[in-house]
Amino acid sequence: MTRSNGRTVRDLRRENRTAVLRRLYFDGPMSRFALGPATGLSSGSISNVVAELVAEGLVEEAGSVDSAGGRPRILLRVAPDSGRMIGVDVGETRVRVELFDLTLTELARAERPLSPSEEGGARYDVGVVVDHIREGIAEVLRAAEVPAERLLGVGIGVPGIVEHTDADGAVVHGQTIGWDAVPLERLLREAVDLPPEVPYRIDNGAKTLGQAEMWFGAGRGARSAVVVLFGSGVGACVTTDPLGPGRALEWGHLKVRVRGRRCRCGALGCLEAYAGAEALLERWREAGGLPPEGADEETALAALVAAAHPGEGAAADPAAVAVLAETAEYLGAGFADLINLFQPERILVGGWAGLLLGTRFLAEVEAHARAYALAYPAARVSIGMGTLGPDAVTVGAAILPLADFFARGGRHEDPPPVEPPPAWTDTVRHRTAH
Incomplete structure (x- = not known):
């Protein structure tokens, strides 16, 4: 039956x-009585929906509270074991795979390191990445003794632009x-040895970070936010619906200097x-700095921060101080562009490099951002750190299939119904045949 507005x-x-699943997930446990005003549904609708969800094992009782007289x-809650x-976080230094229950409690994890290919540069062999994901999925399922059929889906955060196609599904343009x-x-x-009905949800890593911070982290309660992913590269996600998907921005390829330094993407002057x-790290070396020989990126960046801010009585490395100061100004200018373009309520910084540089560095970035941005939106934005730590991209990736599951009302993915074509198609076909 179809109603006048087209909804069946x-x-x-x-x-x-x-509506019931989302409210219980984010604000539960709740009673049936409280679910009515919280969702806008009638008591009869609440009773019917809750009965269905309990019968399917998606919702369970979680104690009780006294009522007035x-x-x-x-109290009801979403059952953690129901899915x-x-x-998966495909980073630029490693692939991390984590298995979660429905409340985002980690059940198992696997990690595989990534290295640049022998041709040089950050060119990672696709076959190696696919193998790491395949092995990681098998490992976490085996470690937690979870049959693959119980998966609601696999979410994957990747660097680059993700195109969704009919022929091949998600296609990654990672320049x-x-x-x-x-x-x-x-x-x-x-x-990967998974049942065909288990969906893959592949998207930009900054977008999955943004989703995680908006659902569970420093973005909760904000109407709009920009979440910045600061790692080997730089990306961002802008969100205007706290529960909806954000939009990935290739913010790192905003031009901050005409005919400037050559970026990894091949263009000049990118942020x-x-x-x-x-x-x-490259600029520190050029300025005379000495990153630890053979160290990975994370260790080398920690050495740069330590050189700029040594312990009491030690002299700071002037090259490290100068590089961080210049970087803070470039980032501040980039933040100002985000403020002027999107006028967000909050800007949040995540990613391993952002977390490593920390609040002291962010204070310098914020000062530059407010100086470069228009006064009105700059006065209305708060700038802070994300709160979910280095695993936020993986958590956000797992949210992708979870969000789809909730949007389907807690039902597994079904093929779209086959509907007859509109009546006019036969008429048009008949006329064009003559």
Whole structure:
């Protein structure tokens, strides 16, 4: 049955289930009585939806609370064991795979290091990445003794632009790592031993970071936010709906200097060519700094910070101080562009390099951002650190299939219904045939 607004009874039932699941997930445990005003549904609708969800094992009782003069009210919550998700972070130094229950409690994890290919530069072999994901998925399922059939999906955060196609699913355009239209979803379907009904959700890593911070971290309660991913490179995600998906921004390739330094993407003057961790370390070397020989990027950046801010009585390395000061100004200018373009309520910084540089560095960035931005939006934005730590991209990746699951009302993915074409198609076909 279709209503006048085009929504079917099935659509309304799914929307009601989604409303209850989301409210219990984010604000539960709650009683049936409290769910009514919280969702805007009638008591009858609440009773029907809750009965369905309890019968399916998606919702369970979680104690009771006293009511005013009546019987205690039973509290309800989303059942943690009713589903499992895998989150994958394809970073530029390693692949991390984590298995979660429905409340985002980690059940198992696996990590595999990544190294540049022998041709030089940050060009990572697609086959190696696919193998790492395949092995990591098998490892976490085996460690937690979870059958693959219980998965709601696999979410994957990747560097670069993700295109969603009918033929190959998610295709990754990762220019800075040498990926040119890589059909990652198809390659994973061919390589990973998972049931065909388990969906893959592949998206930009900054977007998955933004989703995690908005759902569980420093973005909670904000109407709009920009979440910045600061690692080997630089990216961002802008969100205007706290529960909806954000939009990935290739912010690191904003031009901050005409005919400036060459970026990993091949262009000149990108923000990433000055502010990404890889570029930061390169500029320190050029200025006479001495990163630890053979150290990985994370260790080398920690050495740069320590050289600029040594312990009491030690002399700071002037090259490290100068490089960090210049980087803070470039980032501040980049933040000012985000403020002027999107006028967000909050800007949050995450990623391993952002967390390593910390609040002291962020204070310098903020001072420059407010100086470069328009006064009105700058006065209304707060700038701070993300709160979910270095695992936030993986958590956000796992949220991708979870968000889809909630949007379907807690039902597993079904093939779209086959509907008859509109009546006019036969008429047009008949006329064009003559």
